[in-house]
Amino acid sequence: MSTAQATKNCITLKGSAQIIAEYLKYGINSILFQRGIYPAEDFDSTQQYGLTILMSKDPKIQTFLQNVLSQTEEWLSKNMINKISMVITNVHSKEVLECWDFKMQAESGDGDSSDPTKLTTTKELGRIQNEIRDVMRQISATVSYLPLLDCICTFDVMIHTLQNTEIPAKWDETGAVVIQNPQSVQLRSFSTGLHKVDTVVNYKMSS
Amino acid sequence: MDEIRSSMDNIMAIFNDSITHSAPKKLLFNRLSTSFSDDFVASPKKRRLEQESPERSLNTSAASLNGSSTDPLSSWQTHKLRAELVETKAKVIQLRNEIDQQNREYRQALMLAENKSAALKDQCDSTSKRYSELQKEQLTLRKRELALKDEARRATSELAQLKLKYEEIVGNLQKEKYQQEEDARDVQLCINNELSEYRRMAQRSDLELQSTRTELERLRRRYEEFKARVAGHEELRGNYEMQTQSLRAANDRIQELQFEIQSYNDWKEVTKASQARLVSLPDLQAEVERLRNHNRHLNTLIGDKLLLEEQVHDYKTRLDREEGARAEAASLQVKLAHVEQELKEWVKVAQDHCLANTLVSPMALRSRIEQLLQEDIIHVAEKSASLSDSKHLQNTVRDLEQKCAIYLKNIEDLNIGLKRHKNFKERLQRKLITVSKERDFYKQLVENFDKDMTMSNASVADMTQDMQVRYRVEVLERTVTGYKEMCSTLEREIQAMRNQELLAEPVGDGYDSVKKELDTLRLENDRLRRRKEELELEMMHRYLRGDFNMKDYKVVHLKQNPAAEAYESSQNMMEKLQAEIERLKRRNKKLEDDQEQRLNETTSTGGMTLNFKEFNQLRADLESANGKMRKMKDCFKAARDEYRDVCYMLLGYRIDRIGANSNYRISSMFAEGPDDYLDISLNESSCLALLESPYSQTFNPPIDQQLAASNFPAFFSALTLELFQRATVTIN
Numbered sequence: 001m002s003t004a005q006a007t008k009n010c011i012t013l014k015g016s017a018q019i020i021a022e023y024l025k026y027g028i029n030s031i032l033f034q035r036g037i038y039p040a041e042d043f044d045s046t047q048q049y050g051l052t053i054l055m056s057k058d059p060k061i062q063t064f065l066q067n068v069l070s071q072t073e074e075w076l077s078k079n080m081i082n083k084i085s086m087v088i089t090n091v092h093s094k095e096v097l098e099c100w101d102f103k104m105q106a107e108s109g110d111g112d113s114s115d116p117t118k119l120t121t122t123k124e125l126g127r128i129q130n131e132i133r134d135v136m137r138q139i140s141a142t143v144s145y146l147p148l149l150d151c152i153c154t155f156d157v158m159i160h161t162l163q164n165t166e167i168p169a170k171w172d173e174t175g176a177v178v179i180q181n182p183q184s185v186q187l188r189s190f191s192t193g194l195h196k197v198d199t200v201v202n203y204k205m206s207s
Numbered sequence: 208m209d210e211i212r213s214s215m216d217n218i219m220a221i222f223n224d225s226i227t228h229s230a231p232k233k234l235l236f237n238r239l240s241t242s243f244s245d246d247f248v249a250s251p252k253k254r255r256l257e258q259e260s261p262e263r264s265l266n267t268s269a270a271s272l273n274g275s276s277t278d279p280l281s282s283w284q285t286h287k288l289r290a291e292l293v294e295t296k297a298k299v300i301q302l303r304n305e306i307d308q309q310n311r312e313y314r315q316a317l318m319l320a321e322n323k324s325a326a327l328k329d330q331c332d333s334t335s336k337r338y339s340e341l342q343k344e345q346l347t348l349r350k351r352e353l354a355l356k357d358e359a360r361r362a363t364s365e366l367a368q369l370k371l372k373y374e375e376i377v378g379n380l381q382k383e384k385y386q387q388e389e390d391a392r393d394v395q396l397c398i399n400n401e402l403s404e405y406r407r408m409a410q411r412s413d414l415e416l417q418s419t420r421t422e423l424e425r426l427r428r429r430y431e432e433f434k435a436r437v438a439g440h441e442e443l444r445g446n447y448e449m450q451t452q453s454l455r456a457a458n459d460r461i462q463e464l465q466f467e468i469q470s471y472n473d474w475k476e477v478t479k480a481s482q483a484r485l486v487s488l489p490d491l492q493a494e495v496e497r498l499r500n501h502n503r504h505l506n507t508l509i510g511d512k513l514l515l516e517e518q519v520h521d522y523k524t525r526l527d528r529e530e531g532a533r534a535e536a537a538s539l540q541v542k543l544a545h546v547e548q549e550l551k552e553w554v555k556v557a558q559d560h561c562l563a564n565t566l567v568s569p570m571a572l573r574s575r576i577e578q579l580l581q582e583d584i585i586h587v588a589e590k591s592a593s594l595s596d597s598k599h600l601q602n603t604v605r606d607l608e609q610k611c612a613i614y615l616k617n618i619e620d621l622n623i624g625l626k627r628h629k630n631f632k633e634r635l636q637r638k639l640i641t642v643s644k645e646r647d648f649y650k651q652l653v654e655n656f657d658k659d660m661t662m663s664n665a666s667v668a669d670m671t672q673d674m675q676v677r678y679r680v681e682v683l684e685r686t687v688t689g690y691k692e693m694c695s696t697l698e699r700e701i702q703a704m705r706n707q708e709l710l711a712e713p714v715g716d717g718y719d720s721v722k723k724e725l726d727t728l729r730l731e732n733d734r735l736r737r738r739k740e741e742l743e744l745e746m747m748h749r750y751l752r753g754d755f756n757m758k759d760y761k762v763v764h765l766k767q768n769p770a771a772e773a774y775e776s777s778q779n780m781m782e783k784l785q786a787e788i789e790r791l792k793r794r795n796k797k798l799e800d801d802q803e804q805r806l807n808e809t810t811s812t813g814g815m816t817l818n819f820k821e822f823n824q825l826r827a828d829l830e831s832a833n834g835k836m837r838k839m840k841d842c843f844k845a846a847r848d849e850y851r852d853v854c855y856m857l858l859g860y861r862i863d864r865i866g867a868n869s870n871y872r873i874s875s876m877f878a879e880g881p882d883d884y885l886d887i888s889l890n891e892s893s894c895l896a897l898l899e900s901p902y903s904q905t906f907n908p909p910i911d912q913q914l915a916a917s918n919f920p921a922f923f924s925a926l927t928l929e930l931f932q933r934a935t936v937t938i939n
Contacts, residue, residue, distance in 0.1 A: 061769060068765055082760045089770055091777045154773035160760040172766045184748055 010111060010120040016194040017076035019125075021069045023132050023190075023197070024102060027139060028065060028086055028157070029055045031100055034143050037088060037153050049133040068157045071168065075161060076195065079106045082160040087177050091152045096177045096204070098146070103198040107191060121193025131190035135199055138187040145185075147206045181205045293879035294934055300881075620717070630707065637700060641693070648689050655682050859927045870898070873923070877930035878902075887919075895919060 011019070026048055033043050033054040038061070043054035056062065075081050081104045088098040111120030158174060167173060179202055187199040484491075557572040855861050859876040869889040874881070883905075886898035897903065 060772075064765065064767070064769060071765075085762075087770070091773045092781075094774065152773075152777070154770045156764055156768045156770035158762050158764045160762050163759060163761055165761070165763070167763055170766050171763050174762050174764050176762050182748075 009122045009124070011123065011125070011192060011194065012120055013079070013117070013194055014073075014077045016121070016192040017073045019128060019132075019192050020076055020104070020195055020197060021073040023135075024072065024084065025065055025069055026053050026055075026136065027100075027102070027199070028155075029053065030136060030139050031086060032056060032061070032155065034140055035088065035098070035146070035149055035153075037149070037155055049129050049136055051133055051136055053136065065157075067170075068159075071171070072159060075159070075165065076104065079104075080162045080165050082162070085158045085160070085177065087156045087158060088149070088153050089156070091154050096179050097149060097153065098204070099177055099179055099202040101198075101200040101202065103200065105196040105198070107194055107196055109194050119194055123191070123193035128190065128192050131188070135188050135190055135197075139199070142185070142187075142201055146201070146203055179204050290879070290933065296880070297877070623717075634704070634707075641697060641700065644693055644696070648686070648693060651689065652686060655686060658682070859931075860923060875927060875930055877927065877934055 029043075030053050032038055033040065033056075038056060038058065040054075042057050044057050045052050045054050047053075072081065072084060083101050083103040085102075086100040087096055088100075089096050107121075109119040109121035111122065158177070160176075181204060182202050183205040184200055184202045187201065189196055189198045191197070553569075553572075557568070557575075560575050561571050851861070855876065861874045861876070863872045863874075864870070865872050865886075871887045871889070872884050873887060874884040878884070883902045884900060885903055886900045887895050888898055889895055
């Protein structure tokens with residue numbers, strides 16, 4: 001009976017990666033909408049984490065995020081990711097205007113920690129989702145102080161992985177982005193018990 | 208077809224012929240040829256005239272011949288001949304004109320006829336074409352007709368077949384109908400038969416019914432009888448039942464009585480047995496006694512047995528306890544052995560630890576242990592004391608060291624002070640030396656001055672002034688050199704002092720230098736602290752950005768990302784737009800050039816810019832207007848000619864307009880020659896004036912007179928009459 005209880009409540013590395021990938025999906029879509037990178041009519045509202053989140057209807061963006069996040073999930077379950085950056089750039093000048101960093105920190109969990117690939121945590125899903133909801137709210141609130149993006153912008157998702165990571169097909173190595181005259185704001189963090197995710201927004205301070 | 212065409216050609220030929228032949232006739236009805244017709248109307252007269260004129264001429268010729276034959280040539284005759292000649296000439300001209308006119312008209316008619324023939328030919332062609340088309344159509348129609356005929360034939364044959372079929376069917380149906388009618392008749396007959404049968408049956412059944420009814424009534428009656436009987440039977444049955452019930456009750460009673468009899472018998476037996484028992488009572492009592500005894504005996508036996516059992520149980524428990532004790536004893540023995548061994552060891556230990564002469568005992572051991580413990584305590588106390596001492600000593604040592612350091616520092620300070628004092632002393636000594644030297648110099652100077660004074664007083668006499676001066680110069684030179692030396696020494700001293708100052712300054716004013724140093728150090732400290740804070744902030748920022756330790760990580764992204772696509776599309780768009788800009792630039796340039804050219808053109812053509820379309824339209828308008836004008840002109844010309852001719856014929860005068868000025872030449876119909884004309888001009892006040900002409904001078908009475916008497920119409924009519932009369936007179 002006690003073992004059944006234990007298996008019922010625990011989150012594995014894979015599950016944690018899944019939760020984070022889901023958060024990234026909703027977070028990136030929310031940023032795309034809030035920052036006005038694509039027109040508002042391209043978005044559709046859904047309910048998640050007890051919030052109304054607008055998701056892009058564009059099939060290209062959907063497939064792109066699907067591809068990126070499935071790979072992210074795979075790497076996250078092996079703890080190979082340092083951080084994930086969503087970079088917003090000016091289309092014409094390619095200048096980086098904003099960079100949303102999602103930093104991943106591995107945690108040991110509260111289960112049996114003898115095997116690093118079979119870590120578990122008993123943190124409740126509801127609590128994790130509440131934490132994520134708080135972060136999502138903060139993301140929505142950033143619009144009030146982030147500078148207006150008054151040019152045509154586009155975005156890219158860059159993943160900072162370990163040096164020994166094999167690059168899969170269709171992926172490419174690129175350089176780190178640099179923002180001129182940057183300003184950083186750290187938002188709330190949330191933790192699944194196995195990963196701690198810090199959300200930081202870096203933006204170009206308009207002189 | 209060919210036949211038709213040839214026939215059409217024949218018709219055309221006939222038509223053309225008719226046109227050519229009938230042209231003049233047809234032209235009779237033309238408007239333009241009204242004059243012609245008038246001519247024709249007038250022609251009989253002329254012909255008559257012509258016809259007459261030859262006769263007349265013949266007559267005249269005859270007359271002339273006669274005249275010539277009869278009369279010699281006279282002036283009258285010549286006059287007459289001339290008149291005739293003039294007349295004939297006029298006639299000839301008239302005829303010639305007529306011929307020309309006729310020729311012209313004929314040509315016009317011919318042209319019209321030709322035009323018409325051409326039009327008719329075209330029509331003929333078109334009709335022939337249409338005819339051929341119609342023939343083709345006819346052929347097709349014939350074919351269709353044939354096909355339709357075939358179809359009709361087929362249809363009629365089908366119809367006939369169908370008729371036959373349907374007739375057959377009708378026959379069959381009629382046959383069937385007859386058959387069915389027969390069947391129906393049969394059926395009717397059968398039905399009738401059956402009906403009669405049924406009727407009979409009904410009658411029979413009626414009869415039966417009646418019989419049954421009677422029977423029924425009979426049965427009813429019987430039934431009622433039976434009913435009455437049944438009631439009687441039932442009464443009987445009730446009686447019977449009552450009797451049976453009473454019988455049963457009687458039987459029960461009998462049985463009860465029988466039971467009573469039996470019980471009575473039983474009682475009889477019981478009483479008999481009890482009587483017997485009563486009889487055997489003493490025996491029984493004895494038996495009871497015996498049994499009681501036996502019982503008592505048994506009781507005692509049972510008590511003994513119980514006792515024995517208790518004892519056995521007691522023994523058993525004892526045995527168990529004994530066994531446990533034994534096991535315990537064995538274990539105790541084992542323990543004992545162990546304990547003895549231990550005791551021995553202890554004794555050994557005690558022997559080892561106790562003093563040799565004392566008795567080995569636990570007490571001794573204890574005392575020994577206590578002693579040792581006390582010793583330990585003492586040792587510990589001593590150790591702690593020594594430790595505290597050592598600490599104290601260390602502290603004191605440290606204090607001393609500190610003091611020593613302070614003293615050393617003091618010593619150093621003192622040494623420095625000493626050095627400084629030494630330096631000071633040296634300096635003072637040097638100063639003293641310089642001062643003493645100065646004193647010496649001053650002394651020397653004083654001496655010199657004294658000498659001077661004395662020399663000036665004492666040795667003025669024996670020394671020449673020159674010598675005196677020389678000596679003074681020498682003395683003064685010496686003093687000067689002395690001063691120079693002093694100056695140089697002082698300068699050297701100053702230099703040395705400066706150097707010393709430079710060297711000794713930090714040492715010299717210690718506190719200030721320390722203070723300064725402290726200040727600088729403090730400033731540096733502040734600076735470093737600020738720098739540290741800055742660095743911390745930067746560190747924080749860098750942490751937030753997470754761009755340190757970037758060597759350990761590599762950045763990857765999906766090749767097919769929206770940013771790349773957007774860049775590409777924007778690049779494409781940019782290129783497109785640039786191309787468009789280029790295109791538009793070129794176009795703009797072209798347009799500018801065109802405009803310039805056009806401006807040049809417009810300036811050269813005096814600002815006339817006509818749209819091409821407009822131009823064309825205007826040209827067309829012009830052409831149509833020209834055509835109209837030409838047509839009008841032609842029409843007008845024709846009308847004018849006609850009018851002139853009509854006027855000429857009606858009034859006998861031809862009026863020609865000559866020159867640009869309104870001059871008119873009037874020639875009569877009956878004039879003798881073409882040179883016989885009158886010139887009239889219309890002046891500004893619209894008054895007519897007769898001009899002089901060769902012909903006007905030929906008039907016998909001056910024209911002016913005639914004109915004064917009457918006006919122009921009267922004059923001209925008079926002239927006409929005169930000329931006409933003259934002509935007729937000459938003829939006559």
